[in-house]
Amino acid sequence: MNVNRHDGQQGQGGDGAQVSTGTNGDTAGPPDAAIPELVIISGMSGAGRSTAAKCLEDLGWFVVDNLPPALIPTMVELGARSQGNVARIAVVVDVRGRRFFDNLRESLSDLDTRGVTRRIVFLESSDDALVRRFESVRRPHPLQGDGRIVDGIAAERELLRELRGDADLVIDTSSLNVHELRAKMDAQFAGEEEPELRATVMSFGFKYGLPVDADLVVDMRFLPNPHWVPELRPYTGLNEEVSAYVFNQPGAKEFIDRYSELLQLIAAGYRREGKRYVTIAVGCTGGKHRSVATSEKLAARLASQGVETVVVHRDMGRE
Numbered sequence: 001m002n003v004n005r006h007d008g009q010q011g012q013g014g015d016g017a018q019v020s021t022g023t024n025g026d027t028a029g030p031p032d033a034a035i036p037e038l039v040i041i042s043g044m045s046g047a048g049r050s051t052a053a054k055c056l057e058d059l060g061w062f063v064v065d066n067l068p069p070a071l072i073p074t075m076v077e078l079g080a081r082s083q084g085n086v087a088r089i090a091v092v093v094d095v096r097g098r099r100f101f102d103n104l105r106e107s108l109s110d111l112d113t114r115g116v117t118r119r120i121v122f123l124e125s126s127d128d129a130l131v132r133r134f135e136s137v138r139r140p141h142p143l144q145g146d147g148r149i150v151d152g153i154a155a156e157r158e159l160l161r162e163l164r165g166d167a168d169l170v171i172d173t174s175s176l177n178v179h180e181l182r183a184k185m186d187a188q189f190a191g192e193e194e195p196e197l198r199a200t201v202m203s204f205g206f207k208y209g210l211p212v213d214a215d216l217v218v219d220m221r222f223l224p225n226p227h228w229v230p231e232l233r234p235y236t237g238l239n240e241e242v243s244a245y246v247f248n249q250p251g252a253k254e255f256i257d258r259y260s261e262l263l264q265l266i267a268a269g270y271r272r273e274g275k276r277y278v279t280i281a282v283g284c285t286g287g288k289h290r291s292v293a294t295s296e297k298l299a300a301r302l303a304s305q306g307v308e309t310v311v312v313h314r315d316m317g318r319e
Contacts, residue, residue, distance in 0.1 A: 034084055034087065035079075035114070036062075036087055036088060036089045037088045037089070037117050038072075038076060038090075038091070038111065038118040039089070039091070039119050039120075039189075040072070040090075040091050040120045040121070041056075041090055041093070042092070042093045042120065042121070042160065042163055043121075043123030043124055043171075044130060044156060045095060045141060045142055045152075045153075045156060046129075046130045046133040047173050048123045048171075048176070048178075048181050049094060049123050050065075051178055051181050051182065052121060052123060053065060055181075055182045055185040056090040056185065056189060060088065061090045061189075062079065062089045062090070063089075063090045064089070064090070066092055066093075067092070067093065068103070069104035069106075070106075072091055072107045073107055073114070075089060075091065076089065076116055094142075095156055095160075104163070119168040119276065120163065120166060120169070121169045122160075122163065122169070122171070123171055124170055124171065124172045124174075124213055126174040127153055128174075129173070129174040130149075130153050131149050131150060131153070141153060142156075143155040143156050143159075168275060168277055169276075170279070172211060172212045175314065184200075184312075187310045188277065197267050197270060197271060197276060197277075197308075198277050198307070198308045198310075199277075199278050199280060199299075199307050199308070200280070200309070200310045200312060201280045201298055201302070201309060201310070201312070202214070202281045203281075203282050203283070203284075203287055203292045203294070203295040203312070203313045203314060204315050205287030205291070205314075205318070206221070206285060207285060207286060208318065210281065210283070211279070211281045211314065213279050214279050214280070215279050216266070216279075216280045216281065217281045218259070218280065218283065220282060220284045220290040220291050220294050221283070221284055221285060222251070223246060223249045223252055224249055225284070226245050226246065226289040227285070227286070227289060229245065232245060236288050236292050236316055236317075237288065237290065237291065237292025237294070237295070237296065238292060238293075238296065242289055242293060243296070243297070246293040247293070247297070255294075260301045264305065266278075267307065282294050282298065286318075286319055287313070287318070288315070288316055292316055295313065
């Protein structure tokens with residue numbers, strides 16, 4: 001997998017709440033008017049919640065693992081009383097606290113009433129990847145009970161279905177290693193000044209399946225395939241000759257122009273709805289030529305429009 005930025009720069013815990021911080025925060029002191037920024041990390045067990053939380057901790061966020069949802073507003077209050085020492089809070093919410101999970105929606109409504117800026121990051125992964133991870137560490141799934149791992153995964157998906165739909169950012173970690181997941185988190189949260197909208201443009205091959213975290217899907221199979229040009233077949237869409245071949249085809253440049261205009265319309269709507277992240281999946285047959293070249297071109301166009309953009313080539317190199 002290949003990851004680029006287009007912004008001008010190229011396990012599980014125990015049952016109790018665990019708190020770690022990248023700041024020297026102190027909850028004592030008089031109330032402060034500054035309400036902390038809040039990120040709620042959730043998702044499938046084994047999908048990388050701990051890695052995502054650790055990444056935010058390294059970026060200076062105050063991280064609370066396995067906090068009962070009913071206590072999230074209290075945590076925000078304590079941050080507001082820290083005289084600015086705890087300006088950014090990340091809370092990991094998962095099925096380990098399933099007794100309290102029903103309280104999450106009430107807590108989110110309470111936060112909205114208070115005007116708290118909050119985002120939900122949802123870590124997703126395929127059933128096959130999750131089964132392999134649980135088997136590799138020889139640990140049961142938190143919800144499998146007397147059943148199989150797949151039974152626990154199915155129960156968790158159903159429990160988290162509504163929360164996934166409300167997520168601001170969904171990250172599919174099925175084919176990501178720890179370093180690639182950290183790169184994605186860094187791309188979203190490392191900037192000192194957060195842009196209005198951040199985009200991930202992901203090339204992929206349809207024969208390997210649709211990306212499950214895609215908000216928008218583009219099919220580039222209407223263009224001739226460079227795979228059938230012998231001198232271009234060994235290369236990828238990052239090659240200048242391949243890119244030139246793709247965009248010299250009828251309709252290719254017009255597609256970029258018109259789709260960029262459509263994305264401007266969509267981006268304006270996302271901003272009005274408070275959505276800060278969008279994943280655009282660009283597909284071709286194998287994810288090697290047309291989708292890669294188009295993703296690079298589209299990302300560059302978005303960056304020129306002021307959208308901070310990360311490019312991920314999911315399937316490049318699989319052939």
